[in-house]
Amino acid sequence: MKRQLTLAATIAAAALVLTGCSSGSADDAGGADATINIGSLYEPQNLSNTGGGGQGVTEALSGNVYEGLYKLTDDGEVEPLLAADDEVSDDGLTYTITLRDDVEFHSGDPLTSVDVKSSIEAVTAEDSQSARKSSFDVIESIETPDDTTVVFTLSQRSISFIYNLSYIWIVNDAATDLKTSEDGTGPYTLDEWKRGSTLSLTRWDDYWGDAAKNAEVVFHYYTDATSQNNALISGQIDIITSVQSPDALSQFEGNDDYVVNNGSSTTKELLAFNDRLEPFNDRLVRKAVYSAIDREKLLNSIWGDYGQLIGSMVPPTDPWYVDLTDVNPYDVDLAKDLLAEAGYADGFSFTLDTPNYDPHPAVAEFLKSELAKVGITVNINVITADEWYTKVFQDRDFEATLQEHVNDRDVVWYGNPDFYWGYDNAQVQKWVAEAEQAKTTDEQTELLTKVNKQIAEDAASVWLYLYPQIVVASSDVSGYPVNGLNSQFYAYDIVKE
Amino acid sequence: MLAYLIRRFAFLVLSLVVALVVIFVLLRLLPGDPANALLSVNATPEQIAAARAQVGSDRPLAEQFARWAGDMVRFDLGESYISGLPVLPEVLARLQVTVPLTVLGFLLALVIALVAGVAAAVGSDRWYGTVLSGFAQLGIAIPVFWVGIILVWIFALQLGALPAGGFPRDDWETPGEALTALTLPVITIAVVMSASLTRYVRAATLDVVGSGYLRTARAGGASMAQALWWHGLRNGSVPVIAILGIELSTTLLGAVVVESVFTLPGLGNMLIDAIAQHDYPNIQGILVVSTLFVLLVGFAADIVQRLVDPRLRLSVSGNR
Numbered sequence: 001m002k003r004q005l006t007l008a009a010t011i012a013a014a015a016l017v018l019t020g021c022s023s024g025s026a027d028d029a030g031g032a033d034a035t036i037n038i039g040s041l042y043e044p045q046n047l048s049n050t051g052g053g054g055q056g057v058t059e060a061l062s063g064n065v066y067e068g069l070y071k072l073t074d075d076g077e078v079e080p081l082l083a084a085d086d087e088v089s090d091d092g093l094t095y096t097i098t099l100r101d102d103v104e105f106h107s108g109d110p111l112t113s114v115d116v117k118s119s120i121e122a123v124t125a126e127d128s129q130s131a132r133k134s135s136f137d138v139i140e141s142i143e144t145p146d147d148t149t150v151v152f153t154l155s156q157r158s159i160s161f162i163y164n165l166s167y168i169w170i171v172n173d174a175a176t177d178l179k180t181s182e183d184g185t186g187p188y189t190l191d192e193w194k195r196g197s198t199l200s201l202t203r204w205d206d207y208w209g210d211a212a213k214n215a216e217v218v219f220h221y222y223t224d225a226t227s228q229n230n231a232l233i234s235g236q237i238d239i240i241t242s243v244q245s246p247d248a249l250s251q252f253e254g255n256d257d258y259v260v261n262n263g264s265s266t267t268k269e270l271l272a273f274n275d276r277l278e279p280f281n282d283r284l285v286r287k288a289v290y291s292a293i294d295r296e297k298l299l300n301s302i303w304g305d306y307g308q309l310i311g312s313m314v315p316p317t318d319p320w321y322v323d324l325t326d327v328n329p330y331d332v333d334l335a336k337d338l339l340a341e342a343g344y345a346d347g348f349s350f351t352l353d354t355p356n357y358d359p360h361p362a363v364a365e366f367l368k369s370e371l372a373k374v375g376i377t378v379n380i381n382v383i384t385a386d387e388w389y390t391k392v393f394q395d396r397d398f399e400a401t402l403q404e405h406v407n408d409r410d411v412v413w414y415g416n417p418d419f420y421w422g423y424d425n426a427q428v429q430k431w432v433a434e435a436e437q438a439k440t441t442d443e444q445t446e447l448l449t450k451v452n453k454q455i456a457e458d459a460a461s462v463w464l465y466l467y468p469q470i471v472v473a474s475s476d477v478s479g480y481p482v483n484g485l486n487s488q489f490y491a492y493d494i495v496k497e
Numbered sequence: 498m499l500a501y502l503i504r505r506f507a508f509l510v511l512s513l514v515v516a517l518v519v520i521f522v523l524l525r526l527l528p529g530d531p532a533n534a535l536l537s538v539n540a541t542p543e544q545i546a547a548a549r550a551q552v553g554s555d556r557p558l559a560e561q562f563a564r565w566a567g568d569m570v571r572f573d574l575g576e577s578y579i580s581g582l583p584v585l586p587e588v589l590a591r592l593q594v595t596v597p598l599t600v601l602g603f604l605l606a607l608v609i610a611l612v613a614g615v616a617a618a619v620g621s622d623r624w625y626g627t628v629l630s631g632f633a634q635l636g637i638a639i640p641v642f643w644v645g646i647i648l649v650w651i652f653a654l655q656l657g658a659l660p661a662g663g664f665p666r667d668d669w670e671t672p673g674e675a676l677t678a679l680t681l682p683v684i685t686i687a688v689v690m691s692a693s694l695t696r697y698v699r700a701a702t703l704d705v706v707g708s709g710y711l712r713t714a715r716a717g718g719a720s721m722a723q724a725l726w727w728h729g730l731r732n733g734s735v736p737v738i739a740i741l742g743i744e745l746s747t748t749l750l751g752a753v754v755v756e757s758v759f760t761l762p763g764l765g766n767m768l769i770d771a772i773a774q775h776d777y778p779n780i781q782g783i784l785v786v787s788t789l790f791v792l793l794v795g796f797a798a799d800i801v802q803r804l805v806d807p808r809l810r811l812s813v814s815g816n817r
Contacts, residue, residue: 045577045579045580045774046579046580046581046582051581126544179580179581179582180582192666194666194668194762195587195590195762196591196762196763196766196767196770197663197664197666197760197762198663198666200666218666220663221760222662222760223757223760223766223769223770224757226646227661227662227758227759227760230649230653230654230661230662231661231662231663231760233654233661234653234654234657234660234661235657236660236661236662236663384775385773386530386774386775390530394545
């Protein structure tokens with residue numbers, strides 16, 4: 001017994017001593033041979049974007065491993081990618097898209113129209129978990145007259161059709177097992193996904209377009225912001241895709257070794273009412289609540305100097321953005337007057353369903369103290385994300401809730417009276433429907449701008465603030481996306497000196 | 498001894514069955530429906546019903562349990578609701594990190610505890626004995642994540658001598674790198690673990706030091722060190738072994754926190770993710786595997802204890 005213990009102890013001690021010598025990052029190569037180490041909090045669940053892979057799969061694979069017919073640039077523009085040309089019929093119902101003829105999948109199969117058809121069918125399939133599924137309800141048929149031509153016939157005009165296509169990965173129709181492997185056309189191939197730890201991509205030499213400017217990209221996944229920051233400080237990673245804890249930024253600000261980028265986010269923090277229920281079915285009450293909250297103080301306490309105030313569901317990167325921050329100004333007296341006018345001079349109380357993860361619990365406490373000043377009592381009910389989905393989203397069993405909504409162009413949800421918040425304005429519904437069937441983008445923009453203003457006038461929800469999108473990077477890397485719209489993170493232009 | 502082994506094994510099986518029931522029932526008490534994991538935000542009522550049928554959450558609890566327990570007995574841990582990937586290979590992959598972390602941490606803790614515990618006992622009336630006991634007290638009070646954070650701050654952020662976290666991409670293909678990655682986590686576990694172990698070793702040694710047989714050995718001319726070496730260790734190890742079994746299990750559980758602090762792709766981190774996502778198959782798979790580990794360690798500790806001390810063998814098989 002004693003001898004065994006001594007032996008084991010010796011081995012353990014020797015191992016520990018032996019390992020004290022080497023450390024730090026081994027990837028010192030720069031330029032075209034560089035390995036770019038990226039830190040992220042969003043590990044994919046699996047590698048399929050139609051099988052519940054989540055936000056992380058978009059971040060790592062979109063544009064890097066898989067490509068769409070079109071791409072959404074980091075500035076929010078839509079550009080052709082695998083599509084060489086497109087033609088829209090006069091009635092706006094037929095889209096004829098010609099594919100590039102020089103594209104191969106990583107497996108060596110050439111890209112054909114059949115792959116495009118099967119990729120879209122995978123998104124719209126019965127068992128698809130793609131959040132984009134309903135965007136394609138308008139497709140009546142997809143035809144493939146020859147290898148490079150795809151013809152979409154729509155049941156009604158859809159001005160967002162091309163934009164929506166930019167989300168769809170074109171995947172080889174012969175590919176199987178997409179949850180753990182890939183067959184895309186992008187500038188990188190998947191090297192290895194080590195679950196719980198890293199996902200690495202290797203530059204693909206047969207890429208049809210401009211080759212990636214680095215040899216390899218490794219996404220390192222963290223479960224908390226502190227470990228992620230430590231990894232950047234100790235040189236294990238070069239970039240953090242999205243900083244979620246503003247407290248940590250002070251370590252990087254004013255330090256020449258790092259660059260803190262303040263990009264444009266599309267994530268909105270909402271106090272969503274159940275507009276079907278009393279007293280929130282009264283527009284005056286909603287406006288009163290809105291005006292009782294000092295959003296500037298809230299944003300500052302959570303994000304410091306980052307982030308911005310918005311007066312509606314629309315972030316500045318959407319074409320129909322206008323500054324509406326003053327429609328429901330912070331004004332406690334106004335709030336009290338509005339409450340009195342609505343017949344709630346003595347206030348009322350309501351339950352706020354609060355997701356249990358940051359920043360919601362802090363926001364809820366803040367709202368509670370703000371609303372107490374105008375006589376409104378907030379009962380905070382902390383729930384898990386899963387409970388939120390069942391209770392609030394599916395059953396609509398709530399009075400008010402906090403939630404972040406991440407996508408761009410999602411103001412159109414206010415045109416759906418069946419959505420969880422139950423905002424019901426026939427005029428807004430009409431505008432949203434007309435906007436989708438608009439003949440020109442100008443017309444679409446005009447109509448959605450009206451929607452934008454109307455929901456603010458109605459205080460359909462309280463849009464507390466727009467999150468910042470903060471990318472922190474070591475100062476010897478450049479060429480990374482700073483806006484990361486819809487969670488994508490194109491890695492091919494990143495250069496390390 | 499054989500009769501004891503059979504009884505002890507039966508107890509092991511019974512414990513496992515009880516554990517399965519507890520794991521299953523506790524998870525079902527969580528609010529929300531596991532089927533949500535399969536749904537997108539635009540799910541229709543039909544899709545929700547289909548998802549519930551797919552994961553079986555529309556069935557009676559007893560039926561769900563029977564099906565699940567049957568799978569577990571065949572060591573079929575099922576597929577994750579979230580990723581759709583099989584649970585067993587991932588659990589096995591994660592054990593590559595958790596087992597070395599736990600075992601190395603435990604062994605280092607043992608070495609520290611044996612040295613410090615015996616020294617604290619032998620020098621119980623000297624200054625160093627008091628200091629060592631004080632440190633042991635302090636170690637018990639410190640949370641494990643705090644030790645981890647301090648070590649990261651010193652060795653990774655200030656000195657840059659060791660990585661702040663993570664594990665090499667090629668696992669154990671380069672053992673040096675893997676061990677480097679585990680150094681701080683192992684020390685973290687050892688620091689915290691050795692504190693309580695030191696107290697046990699000290700207490701056991703004090704018992705031995707005060708015992709008649711040791712005094713007899715000393716009277717026969719042996720020095721204190723010789724007497725301890727010849728007679729003390731074997732006698733002193735019996736109560737310590739029982740504690741070691743429990744402590745090894747505790748180390749495994751402590752590894753959950755340490756893995757989180759150091760971002761290690763082990764079972765603990767997998768468990769934290771799975772709980773956050775309500776991924777029942779993953780949670781259950783991890784709990785079943787770790788429960789099995791804890792029960793087997795307890796089993797082994799009992800057997801070893803009886804092998805070391807013949808008196809236990811006699812009394813136990815004689816009386817029960």
